[in-house]
Amino acid sequence: MSKTEIRPYGSWSSPLTAEDVASAAIGLESVQLEGASTYWVEMRPEEDGRYFLVERTAAGENKDLTMKEFNVRTRVHEYGGGAYLMREGTVYFSNFKDQRIYRQEGGANPKPISPEIPFRYADYVYDEDRDRLICVGEDHQPKEPENKLVSVSARGQAGPKTLVSGEDFYASPRLSAEGEKLAWISWNHPNMPWDGTFLWTAKVREDGSLGPAELIAGGEEESVIQPRWSPRGVLHFISDRDGWWQLFKDRGQGAEKLTEKEAEFGKPQWQFGTSTYAFLEEGRIVSAYKEGGRWNLALIEGGELEPLDTSYTNISSLRAAEDRVVFIGGSPREETSVVELDLRSGETEVLRRSSSLPLGEELISAPQALSFPSKHGDQAHGFFYPPHNPDFRGPEDEQPPLIVKSHGGPTAASSDTLSGDIQFWTSRGFAVLDVNYGGSTGYGREYRKRLEGKWGIVDVDDCVSGALYLVDRGEVDGERLMIKGGSAGGYTTLSALTFRDVFRAGASYYGVSDLGKLVEGTHKFESRYLERLIGPYPEREDLYRQRSPLFHVEELDCPVIFLQGTEDKVVPPEQAEKMVDSLLEKGLPVGYVTFEGEQHGFRKASSRRRALQAELYFYCQVFGIKAADEFPQPPVKIKNLNEEG
Numbered sequence: 001m002s003k004t005e006i007r008p009y010g011s012w013s014s015p016l017t018a019e020d021v022a023s024a025a026i027g028l029e030s031v032q033l034e035g036a037s038t039y040w041v042e043m044r045p046e047e048d049g050r051y052f053l054v055e056r057t058a059a060g061e062n063k064d065l066t067m068k069e070f071n072v073r074t075r076v077h078e079y080g081g082g083a084y085l086m087r088e089g090t091v092y093f094s095n096f097k098d099q100r101i102y103r104q105e106g107g108a109n110p111k112p113i114s115p116e117i118p119f120r121y122a123d124y125v126y127d128e129d130r131d132r133l134i135c136v137g138e139d140h141q142p143k144e145p146e147n148k149l150v151s152v153s154a155r156g157q158a159g160p161k162t163l164v165s166g167e168d169f170y171a172s173p174r175l176s177a178e179g180e181k182l183a184w185i186s187w188n189h190p191n192m193p194w195d196g197t198f199l200w201t202a203k204v205r206e207d208g209s210l211g212p213a214e215l216i217a218g219g220e221e222e223s224v225i226q227p228r229w230s231p232r233g234v235l236h237f238i239s240d241r242d243g244w245w246q247l248f249k250d251r252g253q254g255a256e257k258l259t260e261k262e263a264e265f266g267k268p269q270w271q272f273g274t275s276t277y278a279f280l281e282e283g284r285i286v287s288a289y290k291e292g293g294r295w296n297l298a299l300i301e302g303g304e305l306e307p308l309d310t311s312y313t314n315i316s317s318l319r320a321a322e323d324r325v326v327f328i329g330g331s332p333r334e335e336t337s338v339v340e341l342d343l344r345s346g347e348t349e350v351l352r353r354s355s356s357l358p359l360g361e362e363l364i365s366a367p368q369a370l371s372f373p374s375k376h377g378d379q380a381h382g383f384f385y386p387p388h389n390p391d392f393r394g395p396e397d398e399q400p401p402l403i404v405k406s407h408g409g410p411t412a413a414s415s416d417t418l419s420g421d422i423q424f425w426t427s428r429g430f431a432v433l434d435v436n437y438g439g440s441t442g443y444g445r446e447y448r449k450r451l452e453g454k455w456g457i458v459d460v461d462d463c464v465s466g467a468l469y470l471v472d473r474g475e476v477d478g479e480r481l482m483i484k485g486g487s488a489g490g491y492t493t494l495s496a497l498t499f500r501d502v503f504r505a506g507a508s509y510y511g512v513s514d515l516g517k518l519v520e521g522t523h524k525f526e527s528r529y530l531e532r533l534i535g536p537y538p539e540r541e542d543l544y545r546q547r548s549p550l551f552h553v554e555e556l557d558c559p560v561i562f563l564q565g566t567e568d569k570v571v572p573p574e575q576a577e578k579m580v581d582s583l584l585e586k587g588l589p590v591g592y593v594t595f596e597g598e599q600h601g602f603r604k605a606s607s608r609r610r611a612l613q614a615e616l617y618f619y620c621q622v623f624g625i626k627a628a629d630e631f632p633q634p635p636v637k638i639k640n641l642n643e644e645g
Contacts, residue, residue, distance in 0.1 A: 005392050009400035009429035009477075010625040012392040015358050016427050018616070021420040022608035025355045027051075028328050028338055030273055031317040034086045038326050038351060039065075040317070040338050041072055041083065049603020053084055053091060056338075056351045070110060071096035074122040074272075076138045076147075077169075077525040078570060078600070081271025082123035085133070092133055092154070094121050101133070101152060113156030117141070121152070121160070123272040125175050130208050131155065134163065134173045134182065136272065145524050149173050149184060151208060163210055164202075169193070169525070171272060176229040180204060183227040183235055185218070190531035193269040194411055194441065194448065196220040199227055199237055216250055217241075223445075225266050230279050238266040238276070240445045247277060247287060247300065258300055263291040267316070268411050268441050278320035280343075286325050288315040290442040293369055293381055294416060297327075297341075310348060312339065314415040326351075330417030332366050357420050362390045365426035367416040367434075372469040374438070378450065380462035381443065382435040383416050384470065389427045401623060402476035404463050404503070405434040406485030406492040410451060410533070413440045424612060428627070430619075431476050437462035437492070455533035456499075456515075456547040459492045464502050479504065480623055484615070486510055487571060487600065494549040494579070498556045505559045505622045507615050510571045510600060513550040513579040516541060521572055550575075553582040559641065561591035561618040563611050565598030589641035591618050610635060 027043030036058035043051050051073040053065045066072055074083040074094035084093035090105045092113070099120045102110035114121065118140040125134050130151075137150035137160050147169050152159030164170065167186035171193065174183045182204055187197040198218035203211040217239055218224040225245070227237045236249045236258075245266035247258040259265055265287055266276050277287035277300075285300040286308075294313040299306040312329035314336070319326050323343040330336040336354040341347075365388035374380045387400045394400060403425055407414045414434040422432050436442065438458040439451025450458050463483060471478040483503045485493040490511015497506045512518050519530055519537045535543050545551050560583060564576040573594070580592045593614050595607040602608050614636040620627045621638055 004390070006395055007392050007429070008625065009387055009394040009398060010620070010623065011627050012387075012389050012427065012429040014389060014424070014427035015363070016420065016424050018424065018609045018612040020357055021424050021612060023605040025335075025420055025608075027603075028336055028352065028354050029271075029317060030081065030083065031275075031319050031326050031328060031338065032084075032086050033319045033321045033324070033326060034088070038338070038340065039084075039086050040328070040352070042352070043603060045603060045605035045608055048597075051083070051096070053093065054352070062352060065091060066093065066104070066110070070102065074120055075099060076120045076122035076136055076272065078523045079271050079525070080122065082136075082273035085124035085126060087126045092124055092126075103154065103156065111156065113154065114152050114159055119160060121150075123171060123173065125173055126154070127151070127175060127179060127204075127208070129179045132159075132208070134175065136170050136173065137162075147524075161208075164200075164213070167198075171269060172225070172227050174227050174229060175204070176233050176235075177231055178233065181229075182210060183216070183229065185224055185227060190528035191220065192411065192526075192529055192532075193225060194223045195532060196222055197224045199224045201235065217248070217255055225269050226274060226276065228277075228279075230283075232283070236277075236285075240266075243445050247285070258285070258303065259287075259289070259305060261289065261291070261305060262444065263289040263296075264442050264444070265289045267413075268409070270409075270412070274316075275318050276316070278318050278325070280320055281322060286318065286320050286343075288318050288327070293383070293413070293436060293442055297325075299343075308341070308343075309346070310341065314417040330354075330415065332416050333361065333364060333418055335418045335420070355420055357423070359418075359420070359423060363388070363423070363427055364418065365423060365432075369416070370433075370466070370469075372466055374458075374465040375461045378438060378458075378462075380435065380437055380465060381440070382433050382466050383414060384475070385422055385426050385432040385434070386475065387426050387429045387431050389429065392429065394429060399474065399477040400429055400431045401480035401482065401619070401625075402431045402433060402467060402470060404467050404481070404483040405432060406437070406459065406463055406483060406489035406496075407434070407440070408485065408487035408489045410437075410439050410455060410459060410488040410492070411441055411448065412488075413442045421612070424616075428616075431470070433466050433470060435463050435466050452532050453535065455488075455530070456491065456495045460496045460500060463492060463496055464500050467502060482506060482619060484509070488512065490571070491515075491549075494560075495547065497558060497560060498549040498552050501557075503558065505619060507561045507563065507618065508576070508579075509563045509602075509611070510565060510568050510576070511562075512571055513548060513575050515544040515548045517575065518571065519544070522570055526570070550579055550582065553579070553586055556583065556586075556588070559589035559591075559618070559622045559638070561593070561615060561636065561638075563593045563595070563602075563614065565595045565600065565602065565607075567597060568600045570600040584639055587640055589622065589638050591636045591638045593636050
């Protein structure tokens with residue numbers, strides 16, 4: 001029996017390397033079912049972040065359907081999703097390089113069916129009567145992209161033909177079972193789809209055009225998402241009109257509420273193709289819902305909610321056929337996977353795991369769900385991961401350093417799914433707090449609205465309060481508090497470092513430093529997002545400047561590392577570069593790592609590995625943690641840091 005070694009926190013040796021974390025974690029999304037087969041999309045870091053369509057055959061074999069020359073990914077709204085459709089063995093998909101729609105029958109070479117113009121497509125439905133696709137189109141020929149619903153011939157004979165236009169954004173075109181009616185949602189600036197949307201239906205005429213649109217539900221302060229027709233032709237949708245995203249149905253005489261639980265039956269529509277419920281036979285529905293920060297699965301029948309017993313606490317991309325339910329799921333001890341549940345037996349089968357980490361049960365740090373007091377009498381939430389490694393323990397007179405994670409979005413949420421990224425830190429003796437600050441989803445509309453007008457305040461206060469809560473409980477070292485985040489989480493990170501004197505170091509992954517420049521330079525989907533989070537621009541330019549870390553570097557007095565993709569269109573590199581220059585001029589220790597060819601978020605295994613190594617090296621140098629065996633060569637040069645750290 002090996003003896004546990006006493007070693008300072010942060011310096012423990014771990015079998016989980018940056019290479020393991022970077023190359024093992026493939027992305028999984030967009031489940032579809034057809035016949036006995038299951039389909040999904042895989043993002044593979046070792047293939048330079050390329051997206052492949054995969055089929056799980058009836059024989060239990062996983063095989064690639066698309067070739068390496070193609071990349072199943074759309075850029076509509078920049079965040080994409082809904083990039084393919086399976087139809088009787090034929091796949092229609094958006095190809096990332098040219099954003100055209102391709103048709104692939106069996107093992108034949110894909111052929112483009114949309115013209116070679118600056119146009120993007122997503123969220124497909126097949127119109128059998130007219131042999132065409134109906135989808136969301138994004139025309140990039142005007143100065144500002146124009147979004148609309150369009151049709152494209154499934155044979156490549158014509159298209160795109162506009163069906164609906166005039167609103168700023170569209171999503172979720174869904175045909176009724178007989179193809180007689182089309183449902184869709186739309187919304188306008190400055191709303192995002194979790195703020196206020198409108199659900200419409202229209203009859204499909206014989207020539208394929210649409211009749212007059214009828215408003216079914218929604219409004220400026222009601223988020224309606226995921227419209228879908230049942231096999232019997234009844235329109236279903238999810239609405240947060242009563243404070244939580246709940247499931248409704250509409251038979252043409254007004255909406256009937258199907259769920260009454262203080263839980264979220266939907267999630268923010270950052271990407272197309274989101275699915276949290278599906279129809280079974282005989283009027284039953286299988287649905288996921290989020291309660292207390294964790295997802296659950298249930299059957300809905302006759303107004304009753306019957307929870308299903310599974311180990312999964314994070315559930316997405318839910319699909320069903322007869323008694324077969326397939327979803328992407330994860331839990332504190334199971335990494336994200338494509339999972340099949342047999343409702344008759346209750347048994348689950350993992351069809352594909354996102355990673356193959358060398359991570360035994362004994363090495364896993366299990367998350368603790370926390371609710372803690374924040375400012376102004378509010379409560380915030382998060383998941384706390386204490387340091388854990390069976391081969392080591394820290395000195396009795398020492399508390400571990402803490403890394404606070406601030407998720408992106410900011411209208412998103414952290415989950416407790418087993419993460420190689422988090423276990424990388426905890427197995428080395430770091431504690432991690434993954435914060436679901438005010439504005440996060442999963443806790444109702446009121447909690448989500450806490451961030452309105454207060455981005456850079458509420459999120460920062462909640463991250464600070466979570467860290468100090470753990471310090472007060474004696475769980476972590478108050479002199480070694482760090483904060484990290486990507487995108488909007490990077491903004492929260494930089495704001496916390498600038499406007500609060502709590503954290504001693506931070507890591508910004510493609511984070512925002514100048515809010516005004518973000519408004520001026522970002523893409524259409526988010527171009528007016530900040531009106532709700534900050535205020536109208538340029539009318540309240542003073543607020544934007546007041547909350548932009550770039551203009552207050554005199555208040556930032558600790559080391560920071562910046563990690564940035566060179567082709568990021570959401571948060572361009574100049575956001576990081578100006579901040580780096582200002583901090584260097586001030587004489588602060590700064591690390592700056594760029595990643596060629598990466599956009600908003602790192603997809604390549606080499607980028608992920610280098611980023612993780614650079615961040616660890618940075619913290620070790622800043623806090624004098626001896627972990628030299630991790631770094632044969634320094635992965636990043638830290639300017640203005642003396643040799644003693």
